[in-house]
Amino acid sequence: MDIVKKILIILAIYAVLGFVLLIFIYGYRQDVGKQEAIEKQEKVVATVTSLDPHILEGLYDTVYDVVYEYYDKNGTHYWGIIVLRTSDIDYAKSLIGTEVEIYIDGKGSCIRVSEVENFNVTYYKNWCIIMGAVIAAYTVVWIALVIRSNITTVPKDKTR
Secondary structure, X not given: OHHXXXXXXXXXXXXXXXHHHHHXXXXXXXXXXXXXXXXHOEEEEEXXXXXXXXXXXXXXXXXXXXXXXXXXXXXXXXXXXXXXXXXXXXXXXXXXXXXXXXXXXXOOOEEEHHHHHHOOOHXXXXXXXXXXXXXXXXXXXXXXXXXXXXXXXXXOOOOO
């Protein structure tokens, strides 16, 4: 039973590491699309369509996810979020219908023109590399421990 518990723990750690790696891969793929949109330089105007409020516990402000959307002539949907921190709900609601300039890549990825200056395409890429290295190191350590335990285990004499 002890071996089963160890195997389950090892598999759980792999599952957590793999899940975190998938999150970073998803973020990196989105950033690659944003980079393509920046390089393409196709600027369009998107419209703010909705708000999603998030009340922060212990703080007076509410954080709103301000959602903007755009459909190109081919029907491709582009959308993004602007995080707005304010306690003025009327101001937040007044943003619905306003316009935001975005770059699009023609495949569904976009980035606000105002975000381009601070955009870093390598952020998620670096985390993917780090997580891959952690998973590889964990695998090497695990295999080394398995090999070591098999070499140092002395077989029991069953003739006694």
